[in-house]
Amino acid sequence: MAHHQHLRDSGRPRHVGAVILAAGHGERIGAGPKALLKVGGKPLLLHVLESIGSNSTVKSVVVTAPPSLVADFRDLIASTDREAAVRVTPGGPTRQHSARLGVEALPPEADWVAITDVARPFTPPGAIDALLDELRGTLRSARSSRPPCGIIPSLPLVDSLHLLDEDPFLGAPFDRSLLRAAQTPQIFDRNCVSDAYTAAARDGLEFTDDAGMIRHFGGTVTAGSGDASNFKITYERDLALAEAFYAHLRVAPPAGSSAHG
Secondary structure (H helix, E strand, O other), X not given: OOOOOHHHHHOOOOOEEEEEEOXXXXXXXXXXXXXXXXXXXXXXXXXXXXXXXXXXXXXXXXXXXXXXXXXXXXXXXXXXXXXXXXXXXXXXXXHHHHHHHHHHHOOOOXXXXXXXXXOOOOOOOOHHHHHHHXXXXXXHHOOOOOOOOEEEEEEEOOOOEEEEOOOOOEEEEEOHHHOEEXXXXXXXXXXXXXXXXXXXXXXXXXXXXXXXXXXXXXXXXXXXXXXXXXXXXXXXXXXXXXXXXXXXXXXXXXXXXXXXX
């Protein structure tokens, strides 16, 4: 993994490119692609675009789409005022493949990338800017000759955890203070994450998120501040939770938020 000194030396990155992973077909919900599912009458893709657009460091956006729906996604984005800064590109058969294609589709001047899931419509406004500020502080105080490759939002776990002995019997309890739940957007130096994609493809390996992939190949990633509201819509019940949360935001938006429209 390459060294990544310029964030420490020059403050915020010159150009962050965001990749919104939206090429999945939503099999676990069974209601079509998640990007087109509506919360508060608005497709998830537009919620996420609004969140991404609230970050001053983000200069370009790529959305990965199911190949058969690229034109539909472009039409949807054309209905907003963000069309000029957003490119839609076909995704791949896996999350990791789509992420790699999305990063490759960013303009060359994007020196850092923020990779997020379309299934997280409530990422707080300015989350990418705030994570980069956290990372810059870590880089300035780091004594290691190998600075972090990136940062991800994460949360401590609140449930008690047990290792499974022989199903259905519980084994020993596990110290939850050692664990963090990973969220998105995950932010990385572009060269670092691109090198990891190349290595993973070479070795035929698939990872559940980009931070795990980078760690596997020797890079370091910082655990940044997550937000409980930044939950992921995975199952049908999550849509009901999202509708309730969206209604709550309309009544009592967080400070500095436009309540997603």
